[in-house]
Amino acid sequence: MPAPASAPNPRGAAIPTAFFDRDASTVARALIGTELRVDGVGGIIVETEAYDTTDPASHSFKGATPRNAAMFGPPGRAYVYRSYGIHWCLNFVCEGEGVGSAVLIRAIEPTIGIAEMARRRGMADARRLCSGPGRLCQALGIDGSVNHARIDRPPFDLFEAAHRQPIAAGPRIGITRGTDLPWRYSAKGSKFLSRPQ
DNA sequence: TTCTCGATTACCT
DNA sequence: GGTAATCGAGAAT
Secondary structure (H helix, E strand, O other): OOOOOOOOOOOOOEOOHHHHOOOHHHHHHHHOOOEEEEOOEEEEEEEEEEEOOOOOOOOOOOOOOOOOHHHHOOOOEEEEEEEOOOEEEEEEEEOOOOOOEEEEEEEEEEEEOHHHHHHHHOOOOHHHHOEOHHHHHHHHOOOHHHOOOEOOOOOEEEEOOOOOOOEEEEOOOOOOOOOOOOOEEEEOOOOOOOOOO
8 A cells, every 4th residue: 555645754664673782871872862652642751760680689680580570581572560559650671581681661751642641640730740660651541551561563653763872870779789781771851751860 | 587778768857 | 778568489398
């Protein structure tokens, strides 16, 4: 069938699974500025954290378990876990099958489907809609049902960054071990971070 | 089988 | 600045 004559895609190209065949820190940095959608709702990733099997703060540090099985599965898939019995947290698996590294998505700048996100969150403040791993999962409707799901297939859409931008790095948040590793990355100056970098 | 605590958030003083 | 909410993985018993 003929391709529709449309204007150039304002987004970048769709990101392939091979994008994730690198170490978690590299992927975490590369994800800043990309556009994530879940069922057509989402925005620009502005904050990530890297975790790998050498890292005492990582769920994969002590080896594979039923809970973290997705982390040891193929790269380019989602690892979703429940935090504090209340929240869901979204990770993208990296590096290679059996390696146990992943990137935690911590914050998104909402751009698409803001009304739907506000409805799910029960509030309208754009700055707090997706500024934290638990918050963005609630806004995007993510739960354990997408654990292991491919990121290049529905309900996910992930597009390359439209523009390059400065990236800040620093220590991660909410952990008690591995606090010396500067594996938190963020879009410099973004107003949509879970905490200022 | 029981206990502890977390890659968090919202609401309290 | 402090803490309740809430549940399952992993450790301890």
